[in-house]
Amino acid sequence: MPTLPILPTQEVGSLRKPYWMVEGARGGKLSEGALRELESHLQKVPFSDASSQPFIERWRKGSAAEVSPDVVREVGSLFGLRFLETAGLDLVYDGEMRRVEMYEYPIQHSSGFRFLGHVRSFDNKYYRKAACVGEVGLKAPYHLEEFSFVKDHTQRVPKVPITGAYTLADWSWNEYYLRQQPGWKGPKERRAAQREFVVDIARKIIRPTLKALVEKGAKVLQIDEPAAGTHPEETALVVESFNESTVGIDAKLVMHICFSDYNSLFPGMLEAKNCRQFLLEFANRDVEGRDGYEDLGLFEDVNDGREVGVGVLDIHRDIIETPEIVKERILKAVHRLKDPARVYVNPDCGLRTRSLDVSWQKLVNMVKGTELAREALA
Amino acid sequence: MSTRAAVTTFLPRSEEVIAATREWERGRRSREDVDALYARWTQTVLQFEREQGFAWCTGGHLAWQDLLRPLVESSDGIVPGALTRWFETNSFYRRPVVEKLPSLDAGKISRMVPSADPDLTVILPGPWTFTGLSENRTGQGESAVARSLARYLREAVDALSRAGVKRFLLHEPLLAYTGEAPEDELRELYRVVTGGRPPSEFLLWTYFGNGTWLLPEAPKLGVSLVGVDLSETPLQDLTGSALPPGSSIGLGCIDPRTSLTEDPKDLDRLVKDVEAALHPGTLLLGPAAPMDLLPWDTAREKLAVLRPFAGGTS
Numbered sequence: 001m002p003t004l005p006i007l008p009t010q011e012v013g014s015l016r017k018p019y020w021m022v023e024g025a026r027g028g029k030l031s032e033g034a035l036r037e038l039e040s041h042l043q044k045v046p047f048s049d050a051s052s053q054p055f056i057e058r059w060r061k062g063s064a065a066e067v068s069p070d071v072v073r074e075v076g077s078l079f080g081l082r083f084l085e086t087a088g089l090d091l092v093y094d095g096e097m098r099r100v101e102m103y104e105y106p107i108q109h110s111s112g113f114r115f116l117g118h119v120r121s122f123d124n125k126y127y128r129k130a131a132c133v134g135e136v137g138l139k140a141p142y143h144l145e146e147f148s149f150v151k152d153h154t155q156r157v158p159k160v161p162i163t164g165a166y167t168l169a170d171w172s173w174n175e176y177y178l179r180q181q182p183g184w185k186g187p188k189e190r191r192a193a194q195r196e197f198v199v200d201i202a203r204k205i206i207r208p209t210l211k212a213l214v215e216k217g218a219k220v221l222q223i224d225e226p227a228a229g230t231h232p233e234e235t236a237l238v239v240e241s242f243n244e245s246t247v248g249i250d251a252k253l254v255m256h257i258c259f260s261d262y263n264s265l266f267p268g269m270l271e272a273k274n275c276r277q278f279l280l281e282f283a284n285r286d287v288e289g290r291d292g293y294e295d296l297g298l299f300e301d302v303n304d305g306r307e308v309g310v311g312v313l314d315i316h317r318d319i320i321e322t323p324e325i326v327k328e329r330i331l332k333a334v335h336r337l338k339d340p341a342r343v344y345v346n347p348d349c350g351l352r353t354r355s356l357d358v359s360w361q362k363l364v365n366m367v368k369g370t371e372l373a374r375e376a377l378a
Numbered sequence: 379m380s381t382r383a384a385v386t387t388f389l390p391r392s393e394e395v396i397a398a399t400r401e402w403e404r405g406r407r408s409r410e411d412v413d414a415l416y417a418r419w420t421q422t423v424l425q426f427e428r429e430q431g432f433a434w435c436t437g438g439h440l441a442w443q444d445l446l447r448p449l450v451e452s453s454d455g456i457v458p459g460a461l462t463r464w465f466e467t468n469s470f471y472r473r474p475v476v477e478k479l480p481s482l483d484a485g486k487i488s489r490m491v492p493s494a495d496p497d498l499t500v501i502l503p504g505p506w507t508f509t510g511l512s513e514n515r516t517g518q519g520e521s522a523v524a525r526s527l528a529r530y531l532r533e534a535v536d537a538l539s540r541a542g543v544k545r546f547l548l549h550e551p552l553l554a555y556t557g558e559a560p561e562d563e564l565r566e567l568y569r570v571v572t573g574g575r576p577p578s579e580f581l582l583w584t585y586f587g588n589g590t591w592l593l594p595e596a597p598k599l600g601v602s603l604v605g606v607d608l609s610e611t612p613l614q615d616l617t618g619s620a621l622p623p624g625s626s627i628g629l630g631c632i633d634p635r636t637s638l639t640e641d642p643k644d645l646d647r648l649v650k651d652v653e654a655a656l657h658p659g660t661l662l663l664g665p666a667a668p669m670d671l672l673p674w675d676t677a678r679e680k681l682a683v684l685r686p687f688a689g690g691t692s
Contacts, residue, residue: 116637117393117673122461122470123443124399129673131637171468173637185636187610231466259463259470284460289515316461 001157001219006340006377007330008090009370010309012256012279013102013161013224013350015083015095015359020059021076025069029062044360047075047082073098077149087360088367091159091220096350098146102163102224103171104128105142110205112136113172125353131173132197138205141212151217159220159254160213161350165202166234166241169194170227198237202244210249222254222279226349228269229260235268242272252276254309258349259284266298270306279309281348284316286329293329296336308337311348312369313362318354320361326369331376340377345370379653379661382433383684386547386583386605386628386664388445388501389438392674395419416441420492426678431688433662434499434545437492444471445503445549445668446511449534452487455480459513465555465586467635467671474512479526484537491538497545500538504548504582505531505567506559511552521563528570535571535578545579551667554587554607565598572600581605585630585667590615593627602626607666608648609633617655624659627652630666632680637672640683649687663687 020038023030030038038059042048048056052075055067080095099105104127107113112134118126143160150158177197181189210221223245228238246253253274257265258281269278278299286292299308310333312326326345334340345366351359391399398415401407423438442448444464450456450472458472491500503511505528514523535546548571553559572580580600584592585607592604593616605628606616621627631648632640649661663684669677 116676118396119390119673120396120469120670122472124403126396126400127468173635175636175638178636178638185609186612190609190636227468230463230468259461261463287460 002155004090004157005374007334007343007345007370007374009088009345009367010091010159010279011084011089011093011095012222012309012311012346012348013093013096014099014352015080015097015350016352016354016356017076017097018079018356021072021079021097024059024067024072024075027067027069030059035059041079041356045079045082045086047079049078052078074149077146078153081150081153083356083360084363085154085156087363089156089363091157091344092150092154093158093161094146094150096161096352101127101352102161102350103168106163106168106205107172109139109142110136110201111139112176116173127171129171129173132169132176134176136197136200136204138208141209143209144212144216147213147218148216157220158218159222160218161222161224161256162206162209162213164223164225164228164241164255165206165245166198166238167225167227168201168205169198169241170230172197194234195237195240198241199244202241206245207247207249210245210251214249214251218251220252220254221249222256224256226256226258226260228255228257229262229265232261232264235265236271238265239269239271242275246274249274254279256280256309256349258311262295262298270302275306277307277309277344279311279344279346281311283311283314283321283329283348286314291332293332293336296333299337299342305342307342307344308333309344309346312345313347313351313366315348315351315353318358320358321365321369323365323368323372326366327372327376330370330373334373334377345373379658381649381661381663381687381689383430383663383688384433384499385427385436385438385669385681386501386581386630386662387549387585387634387668388442388670389423389436389440390670390672390674390677391440392419392422395440413441417492424492424495430682430685432684433688434497435495436499436501436547437495439501442490445501446471446474446508448487448490449503449508449531450474452483452490452534453480453530454483456512462511465551469671471511474508476512476514476516476523476527478516479518479523480530482530482533482537484533484540487534488537488541491541491543498543499545499547500543501547501549502531502534504550504553505571506564507550507552509567524563524567525570528567532571539578543578545581548580548582548601550582550584550589550592551586553592554584554589554610557587557591561595564595568599568601581628581662583628583630583664585665586610588612588615590619593619593621593625596625603628603660603662605630605662605664609635609666613648613651617651619656621656621658623657625656626660626662627656627658628662628664631663632669632684633666634669634671634677634680635667637676639680642683642686645683645687661687
């Protein structure tokens with residue numbers, strides 16, 4: 001694995017899919033707008049190589065119907081990878097270009113679920129939600145093809161994001177395990193059914209998938225648990241889920257949590273003993289008049305060298321953070337954690353909520369800001 | 379005793395509306411198109427509510443981005459802040475940031491409800507939740523800002539009443555979630571919102587926690603009933619409440635946190651148990667929590683279970 005600089009920069013998860021990829025996957029000719037976007041991306045990001053060039057030429061000539069969806073996803077994956085590399089990140093992936101999204105994709109690779117429809121996350125953002133209608137299982141380990149592709153196409157450190165068991169359970173309706181509970185389904189019965197559901201996903205879906213990724217060569221695995229803070233009384237279940245998922249997994253393990261009350265999660269979450277890094281959102285809460293980084297104080301007295309991935313980019317607003325703001329945020333984190341070796345730099349969460357142009361400017365400034373912070377610490 | 383049923387929370391957007399709002403965000407659909415779709419689907423929801431024989435109609439509040447946003451967007455003085463988790467769900471709201479004592483654009487809030495339905499009920503945050511979920515950056519004390527937000531809420535109620543709204547459902551998830559509030563402060567805030575010459579009927583709906591402690595408070599808060607979330611409330615807490623016979627009680631019994639459709643026999647047993655224990659005058663059956671946690675088809679299917687309880691007497 002390449003040596004990382006101090007204050008390594010890293011992606012978190014998904015980027016928005018470019019129009020040329022979405023239209024290309026449908027099989028028709030690219031619209032003028034998508035073609036313009038493709039040309040603009042080719043100028044910014046060098047993702048045209050020997051394997052993708054013939055297909056890009058076909059799109060340019062308007063004969064896209066010959067480009068299969070698999071090839072489109074591969075070209076998209078290369079674009080996502082080069083996008084992050086060219087922006088200057090140290091740990092990279094492919095922007096999750098092959099995935100539908102972080103919940104639907106693993107559920108599609110699992111058995112025991114049935115999709116019921118879309119529900120709102122906020123404003124005009126939604127996700128497709130499934131009900132667990134039978135005992136859960138794994139159809140086949142997933143993310144293997146995309147990881148192998150990324151590994152074969154980068155000199156940098158690939159970090160594979162994978163949605164955690166607790167989140168998959170929390171974002172699903174639990175019909176099957178709840179039905180097993182006798183009598184009236186009150187708070188006690190619902191909690192017991194949920195625990196069974198979470199632990200089954202951890203053992204039967206996540207652990208075998210992590211194991212398969214490690215066998216393919218993955219060295220850094222990021223388990224995404226955005227739902228971790230949803231039910232403060234279930235912190236122990238989040239920990240149990242992480243620990244069950246990672247039994248026997250020989251890789252650096254990272255846990256990503258966002259938009260949660262960290263005071264309710266920590267120090268309980270530190271019981272996830274295999275977790276070497278907590279990758280967290282902070283920029284969203286760093287608004288005028290409030291220090292969004294004060295919760296880093298929760299890690300001040302953690303003396304086992306565990307790292308914090310510090311969110312310095314707000315992924316819900318188009319405002320472009322300046323390099324100076326990024327630098328300030330990093331230095332605050334270093335000050336709180338007392339050791340720069342414990343600090344990684346990242347966006348709050350995946351940037352798919354922003355346009356690719358906005359994401360690009362944010363990431364470039366994140367890298368510049370990190371360089372400024374490195375200079376300040378030198 | 380009479381039983382009634384009604385929609386007491388937001389309803390989900392249909393798949394068609396969801397697709398349209400997504401396309402609008404991506405610049406592929408006009409605002410007018412999306413608004414026309416909201417209007418059409420609101421009529422569909424109103425028709426569904428009438429067909430079920432529900433006690434009133436809401437139209438679902440399909441265009442509202444969250445419980446607090448219409449009050450934020452109709453104000454001068456409150457701005458939408460950080461995206462914040464909506465209690466223990468995978469939904470988020472924009473935390474209102476109170477920058478100065480707010481004034482209301484009455485026309486704007488009035489345009490946010492579908493008109494032309496004489497039996498329209500509008501959902502608004504109760505004053506405790508409105509204040510508790512907002513961030514105070516006015517430089518004034520919390521109590522002063524709470525009173526000011528309650529007055530602002532009353533202005534909104536008055537404006538909507540002038541537009542023809544006859545009934546308001548005040549949502550107070552925070553009261554149930556935290557399970558407490560200083561009695562005097564709570565009554566004072568409600569006096570501001572519901573007191574004086576009340577232009578309309580008020581109901582208080584709680585969820586995301588046990589709200590049974592509020593049941594005896596209903597008359598003192600100026601509301602005709604309090605609804606409780608029975609998925610978060612042990613049944614004995616409800617049946618053990620100290621309520622005078624003949625009271626009105628809201629039973630939040632359709633749970634949007636599970637896609638399983640409620641068994642009508644369970645609901646029937648629930649009604650009988652509550653009747654035997656409390657001898658209420660009216661039981662109003664409705665959602666236990668916001669139904670927009672479900673897709674529209676599932677929500678409609680679950681709500682249809684309430685039909686036998688709409689307009690019954692025993």
